[in-house]
Amino acid sequence: MRFTGTDAYVAGKDLTIAVNAAITLERPLLVKGEPGTGKTELAFQIAEALGLRLIQWTVKSTTRAAQGLYEYDAVSRLRDSQLGDEKVNDIRNYIRRGKLWEAFASEERVVLLIDEIDKADIEFPNDLLQELDRMEFDVYETDETIRAKHRPIVIITSNNEKELPDAFLRRCFFHYIQFPDPETLARIVDVHHPHIKQDLVRAALTQFYEIREQPGIKKKPSTSEALDWIRLLVAEDIEAKDLRDSPTKALPKLAGALLKNEQDVHLFERLAFLARRQG
Incomplete structure (x- = not known):
């Protein structure tokens, strides 16, 4: 499974080498560069070139790492219990899957884009270390472990708005997209x-x-x-x-x-x- 670019995306030699190295190493590819240099579009083109589905997680300043795994809607469960709804007996009805869970549960390999990771809190990357490294996480409410059926190709973009933790960087293959000549x-x-x-x-x-x-x-x-x-x-x-x-x-x-x-x-x-x- 190798990326050679597409007709709609001009990828330089260094960039294609970086993409294929990350795929071979099964490491997230951390892509930095000026805004507008095609970092986000790269993930779309990798998915198209390799014939894979793309799952996009756009990070905002208020985004928490746990949202990428799942969210437990305790408020809705409390409301339903007050109304006597029978579905309160199964806690799974109140667990919303995040983008990582969606990627891990996919029956086929996918491209997972974590877009603009530097917009979130400084602890955000560290909170994803284990999940991205081991490709599994625990759902405490149901006492189960979610493991990736197929290791996704993970593309992480950053506009360099803040420094990322060293522990996170060690787990990534890094590429800086130079402004084109x-x-x-x-x-x-x-x-x-x-x-x-x-x-x-x-x-x-x-x-x-x-x-x-x-x-x-x-x-x-x-x-x-x-x-x-x-x-x-x-x-x-x-x-x-x-x-x-x-x-x-x-x-x-x-x-x-x-x-x-x-x-x-x-x-x-x-x-x-x-x-x-x-x-």
Whole structure:
């Protein structure tokens, strides 16, 4: 079972090696990188390429590790007991399976995506150590042990918002998705816009990288924002010649797709003002 990429996802050699190494070692693959570099999409493409079902667990700041295993709804059971409902006699009626339980109980191998693990509390990764390592957990209310029928391929993403515990890192295979170089990004654009004019792609990417590399920019535009911007350029029928001015001489066309805060907009407005004054 090897991942070689898909027609819809440009995966570099280092990334495919990392995915296959994690599959071979049966370790979770921890993927870090800038927002918008395709970390979440990677799990979807692995599932598609290998013909497996994807189970996605999106982590939020309020998410607890136990929710990935199961939750016991004691409130509903109390209410039903007061109403005389007979199903209160079976506690299993009040246990809700989490995403890990769903993955462990699957009759076939699945891809389990734990998305943006760094959004949760710092103890969240440590609370999953044993379950991800041994592929089993206990349900205390029913006194049973849930074991994975087939070890899932686990993909964990992080935007690097906080450091992850060393004990957790030791159990993962790690890969950092570097921001794509112009050649790779051009291939990504070609996947999403196969019939786009190449002179427009070259002009757009030249301006895009000038914006990313501008000193003082607070939020660098990502791959997904580049794709959105180019899609708008095509929709508005903008020609390559309309993009040849440096973004420091004029605010980029459709700048709202690339610049996502007022500080960066003001930065390029000031640079354009100074360029006009010097001119």
